[in-house]
Amino acid sequence: MQGKQTSAAAHATDVLRQRVVDGVYAPGARFPSATAISEEFGFDRGTAARILAQLRESGFIITKPGSGSHVRTFEPILRVFPNRLSTWRDGQAIQDADTGKRARVVEVNVGERPASEKVAASLGLAPGDPVLCRSRRFAVEDRPVQLADSFYLPEMVRATPIVYTDTGPGGVYARLAEIGHAPVCFAEHLRVRMPLPTEKAALDLPGGTPVIAIVRTAFDAEDRCVEVTEMILDSSVYELEYRADL
């Protein structure tokens, strides 16, 4: 019986999340109370309260004492290419160009990994050769929005702060510039699909939310590939813009 209640609660959570995604409950609008949820889905109030807590933790609603829960207003993140890729020259992180002054948290893991076939091909290595990987999860205003793994040639970056968690002002691109490999040419390759279970969990995606898989390759002035980045974006929060003069 406990299992059945839990599964029904998970279903109700999905239904409520989907209503937020579909705009049935508009951004900023009042969200159903625990009482209303328990009535609609036939739960006891404890279960309804746990559903609300789950929706709060996932960033879908905010709850203020005395005024109940409201649908979180989350302004989309506008990401403009290629403009964002030169902000390192001003000592900024690329993501600063996207999110402005909004609170941003980055979890970073740095380490060596065997290169995948694709990463190896881009960096001019053999599959399985070691590459330096900077693996990150970005959250904006507490909401996970993007996963990103960047790969580098170990011999190129070994003696730089690129191997540290904090790469300093202007980030990796500023450090690459200091060793004569400033990235000056970029290609982003996009595919769109439904998330894999691991991606769905890492980005805490509600049902029916596709992801954008972007692979960016960066080249220096000698046309050498200096970075490959594989990104997974929550498509519901990102607006992408690409500009070009011909």
Added chain:
Amino acid sequence: MQGKQTSAAAHATDVLRQRVVDGVYAPGARFPSATAISEEFGFDRGTAARILAQLRESGFIITKPGSGSHVRTFEPILRVFPNRLSTWRDGQAIQDADTGKRARVVEVNVGERPASEKVAASLGLAPGDPVLCRSRRFAVEDRPVQLADSFYLPEMVRATPIVYTDTGPGGVYARLAEIGHAPVCFAEHLRVRMPLPTEKAALDLPGGTPVIAIVRTAFDAEDRCVEVTEMILDSSVYELEYRADL
């Protein structure tokens, strides 16, 4: 009973389509026969045959006499920005740059429409002002892949072949160039989401397939907006690539 059978058949069709999308049945692999389908889902063979016919019409499988049905192999369409936007100078259509020599069919409707708020803002008009609209549906190798509506200032294009179904070699951009408005600056704005019911029907999308909504604005050398195009792409067939030198 007829209704129930029909609804069960629609469900089975969705299940089988989803298996193709998920790669359970790989491209080129043998597809279950009418006998196998009737056994798995408990239909009579006539219903199973109708399901196969439906999957064939939707471009998911191909059937050759004597060798049964196979999952259609559909190579993704690679769309490279901004390179594709200068092919008109060689007298080509933009889409020729994407699909190469693959069979392509375009349904075109041309007419005046009241401008939406967004289109009006881009073209410097008031909402509801008349704009010339070229509405197209693209199919590649018989598979619908994209819907596109392009909007123009009527007074700019009225005396050109842009108002005709066939705009001639190099298409609209070549015609805009002839009247002194060659497009030289472009911005593409992307959002990703699940399709609306009308989009799902027009592109014959299986369940679980997101769309890419692209709005492209094109500007001439005087920075005047000469075209707004609203596109809806079947995300399962397109690979987008964006390039830039900084």
